[in-house]
Amino acid sequence: MIPTPCHRHVGPEGPFREVYEPAEDTFLLLDALEADAEELRRGRCTDINPLAGLCTVETAIRNNVDIQPIITDLITGLLPRLHGKVDLLLFNPPYVVTPSAEIQSHGIAAAWAGGKNGREVMDRFIPLVPDLLSAKGLFYIVTIQENNPAFSFIEHYYNLSFLTADEIIQILQKCGLKGTKVLYRQAGRENLSILKFCKS
Numbered sequence: 001m002i003p004t005p006c007h008r009h010v011g012p013e014g015p016f017r018e019v020y021e022p023a024e025d026t027f028l029l030l031d032a033l034e035a036d037a038e039e040l041r042r043g044r045c046t047d048i049n050p051l052a053g054l055c056t057v058e059t060a061i062r063n064n065v066d067i068q069p070i071i072t073d074l075i076t077g078l079l080p081r082l083h084g085k086v087d088l089l090l091f092n093p094p095y096v097v098t099p100s101a102e103i104q105s106h107g108i109a110a111a112w113a114g115g116k117n118g119r120e121v122m123d124r125f126i127p128l129v130p131d132l133l134s135a136k137g138l139f140y141i142v143t144i145q146e147n148n149p150a151f152s153f154i155e156h157y158y159n160l161s162f163l164t165a166d167e168i169i170q171i172l173q174k175c176g177l178k179g180t181k182v183l184y185r186q187a188g189r190e191n192l193s194i195l196k197f198c199k200s
């Protein structure tokens with residue numbers, strides 16, 4: 001079992017109070033990654049919140065790993081360099097259903113504000129994924145039930161937490177990616193899922 005990375009420096013009292021504090025969604029994503037730990041290597045990650053970049057550097061130092069954060073909108077600053085080169089792509093997006101206006105933030109509200117169906121940020125990112133992934137590339141994304149409006153009622157009604165017919169899975173399938181729901185967990189009012197994709 002891989003120990004949870006040290007994240008005592010993140011939280012409402014310290015210098016990184018405007019950065020998303022790891023929560024149930026974060027830990028569910030970590031659990032999914034632990035299952036595929038062999039494939040994890042050194043990485044870059046991006047964020048739109050500059051403080052999240054600083055916080056990532058602090059997290060990396062405290063956990064003795066090498067991470068180079070890049071402040072950019074989604075992956076804009078890395079295109080077209082990364083086309084076809086990404087072996088592991090992770091996205092824990094802002095997925096909460098909010099008014100669309102809230103997604104303009106570059107601060108802490110960017111951590112949760114997902115706009116209509118909680119999908120406005122992830123829907124800008126998803127079409128980029130097939131071109132980014134290498135032939136053996138994997139993509140993991142955190143979603144909640146509300147992000148799959150066409151299916152959330154059916155899943156909820158029949159308690160089908162591992163139903164694979166999610167709207168997001170179907171969208172990426174049309175772009176040549178094969179997807180499955182690898183983990184599901186109820187955390188308070190959120191029904192969280194980790195979706196995993198590879199080139200089919």
Ligand SMILES: C[S@@+](CC[C@H](N)C(=O)[O-])C[C@H]1O[C@@H](n2cnc3c(N)ncnc32)[C@H](O)[C@@H]1O
Nearest residue numbers: 020022026047048049073074092093094110111
């Ligand atoms: C739910 S939080 C996840 C934080 C952290 N990765 C985790 O798993 O605990 C979503 C993160 O996405 C970032 N974000 C929101 N919109 C973004 C965008 N357009 N481009 C890059 N990052 C964005 C937020 O600043 C926030 O740090």
